[in-house]
Amino acid sequence: MTSQTTAPTVVVFAQETDAPVDAVVCELTERGVAVFRADTSWFPNRLVLDAGLDATGRWTGALVTEHRRVDLEAITAVWYRDPAAFRFPDSLTDVERAYAHREARLGFGGVLAALPGVLWVNNPNRAVDAMFKPVQLATAAAGGLRVPATLVTNDPAAVTAFAAANTDDGAESSKSGVVCKSFGSNAVTEGGRLKVAYTHRLTDADLADLRSVASTATQVQRWVDKSHEARVIVIGRRMFTILIHAHSAAARVDWRADYGALTYELVDTPLDIERGLRAYMDILGLAYAAVDFAFDTDGRAWFLESNGSGQYGWLESRTGAPISAALADLLTEGTSW
Numbered sequence: 040m041t042s043q044t045t046a047p048t049v050v051v052f053a054q055e056t057d058a059p060v061d062a063v064v065c066e067l068t069e070r071g072v073a074v075f076r077a078d079t080s081w082f083p084n085r086l087v088l089d090a091g092l093d094a095t096g097r098w099t100g101a102l103v104t105e106h107r108r109v110d111l112e113a114i115t116a117v118w119y120r121d122p123a124a125f126r127f128p129d130s131l132t133d134v135e136r137a138y139a140h141r142e143a144r145l146g147f148g149g150v151l152a153a154l155p156g157v158l159w160v161n162n163p164n165r166a167v168d169a170m171f172k173p174v175q176l177a178t179a180a181a182g183g184l185r186v187p188a189t190l191v192t193n194d195p196a197a198v199t200a201f202a203a204a205n206t207d208d209g210a211e212s213s214k215s216g217v218v219c220k221s222f223g224s225n226a227v228t229e230g231g232r233l234k235v236a237y238t239h240r241l242t243d244a245d246l247a248d249l250r251s252v253a254s255t256a257t258q259v260q261r262w263v264d265k266s267h268e269a270r271v272i273v274i275g276r277r278m279f280t281i282l283i284h285a286h287s288a289a290a291r292v293d294w295r296a297d298y299g300a301l302t303y304e305l306v307d308t309p310l311d312i313e314r315g316l317r318a319y320m321d322i323l324g325l326a327y328a329a330v331d332f333a334f335d336t337d338g339r340a341w342f343l344e345s346n347g348s349g350q351y352g353w354l355e356s357r358t359g360a361p362i363s364a365a366l367a368d369l370l371t372e373g374t375s376w
Contacts, residue, residue, distance in 0.1 A: 059352035080123035121348035182318030195249035238293035305358040
């Protein structure tokens with residue numbers, strides 16, 4: 040039986056297995072806030088959109104699942120938390136599937152984007168713009184944050200020159216002063232095996248054979264001699280800064296490579312980071328971001344990257360930072376952020 044929701048409602052688009060989302064939904068429910076949760080992969084088989092344009096130019100109708108229904112007019116906020124892609128019937132050909140995906144994105148997504156007064160965390164269109172690392176770096180620099188020297192190229196000779204210019208005399212033996220980083224997800228599945236491309240500090244051997252650079256766009260960045268790192272969780276106008284201390288060689292290059300060697304510390308957000316991130320979020324039109332910084336041995340913070348759907352659950356559990364409550368605040372208070 041489908042229950043109807045006409046009270047002010049928070050819509051959550053997220054994958055079915057997502058513990059941090061579960062925590063926020065529980066927080067909202069305890070506050071008496073109506074929640075409609077679905078995954079976009081449910082469309083069109085398990086999620087129905089029924090929308091009509093009325094005489095005033097407003098879309099009316101509902102989103103419907105087997106157990107829940109929410110009127111479009113009741114939606115006050117949408118948490119777009121890295122849901123899975125639309126999933127279409129297996130009977131469709133590749134051409135038909137591509138067409139169906141385009142129509143779903145423009146039709147389903149278009150109706151939701153047209154709803155007035157809805158707070159998006161984050162608006163998918165803004166989130167797509169903010170995915171591009173070159174955009175992130177330029178925006179961070181424009182907002183006053185420090186950004187390491189960065190090269191984007193498919194020219195091996197340019198990498199050689201960049202490494203020479205950014206490697207200080209007396210650098211660690213066999214290690215250059217630059218790292219190579221992926222632009223997108225660092226995980227790929229090949230032959231049924233998961234492979235992860237962590238940030239890699241280029242060695243003399245790497246620089247001697249740069250043929251792979253010519254195969255695609257490559258990001259090379261000046262190495263920051265780090266004392267520690269930080270992830271800043273930005274939620275509307277609030278920020279939670281968690282220092283990440285690495286205790287292994289692999290984690291000091293990329294902390295994702297060795298979670299067991301990390302310790303965490305919740306601290307006040309430094310004023311220069313707070314000012315820079317406010318500008319960053321405003322320029323890109325974001326309500327949420329997980330932003331990574333490296334702190335050098337002189338205590339200066341360097342912006343590394345930002346993720347509009349970045350993870351925070353393990354940081355909340357390890358430090359007690361009230362991130363779930365802050366997200367619930369934002370989703371219920373709406374545009375007050």
